[in-house]
Amino acid sequence: MNNCVMCSTGLKFMNTPTFGAGKLSDGGIVCTSCYKKINNANPSVAFKLKKYTLQQVQEILQVKADENNSKNSKLDEIKTELKNLNLGNTSLFLGRKEINELPQILAEGEKINNVIQGTYNNGHGILVSTNRRLIFIDKGLIYGLKVEDFPLDKISSIQYETGLLLAKVKIHTSGNIAVIDNVEKTSARQFAEFVRNYISQPKEQQTVFVQNNGEPSILDQIEKLAKLKDNGILSEDEFTEQKKKLLEKL
CATH class of the missing domain: 2.30.29.30 (Pleckstrin-homology domain (PH domain)/Phosphotyrosine-binding domain (PTB))
Structure with a gap:
């Protein structure tokens, strides 16, 4: 019996996505739990999982994790900022x-x-x-x-x-x-x-609007998105949408 290529869980009938939905383009199979993680990160990728390799899927999950970490860190800063306003x-x-x-x-x-x-x-x-x-x-x-x-x-x-x-x-x-x-x-x-x-x-x-040089610049983020698009991780539409959001911050 095969194991999930992401978490090494032994694959059985009850924890394997039906109709081959959990199979990757390089032959690996993910369990139902890992499939749900992929779907939560990017539903369009989960829907066409057979087109992606394990490495590409892991990069997608890492990008999502980085986004969530950045969001949570920013939210903590905002809450502290609001608290200090009294x-x-x-x-x-x-x-x-x-x-x-x-x-x-x-x-x-x-x-x-x-x-x-x-x-x-x-x-x-x-x-x-x-x-x-x-x-x-x-x-x-x-x-x-x-x-x-x-x-x-x-x-x-x-x-x-x-x-x-x-x-x-x-x-x-x-x-x-x-x-x-x-x-x-x-x-x-x-x-x-x-x-x-x-x-x-x-x-x-008045307080001047400044770019935080401690974080990746808008151009750096767009370059990263372009790389993901070239690797087939992001579609043209997804790349265009994310690029538009970044340019709106300039």
Whole structure:
């Protein structure tokens, strides 16, 4: 009886993917557990596993592991950054789903300086202020992730209005007004005043966006993706999509 080429588990009927789905192009076979790992990393690769060698599959899993490690490390940094802000509101607790998305949303060198929670365009999420923009993030259960940003240099003014229990924040940009409703009154006032003071400062006094030279550059990451494409690990469409995401960070 053969063993799984990835984890060396003895292959039996109960732990072998059916209809030869776990067979690789170089003749090796993976067990059901390893097949699931491949599927979680890249479903399109798992679906056409017979086209890939063991080495290619291992490289795919390593790329995915590196991405997850980078994401978790970035998320830990963001959570520490938010904790150090001492905002004193419930936004960080109630907006946990949205905060977990920040590693993919924030660009290199982009720093958070304030957060509030509220509703916008019928979505409930958080409004994040950074040294570059305001970002409304809504991670819904049904409609998935929605992100809309307002570059600081496009914001003409920011206001707040308080009601009996809650408040709203109004962001004025090029003749348009974005209204964030259902915000805590104290948080709305502090957020609006902070952003107003921040955008009124001379550009040289605002936090400057810088590239973190300790991490691979965008060009280095694109070169790595191109190598994976040349080796047949990424399809042309997958390469184009990932390249586009990287270029958007420039």
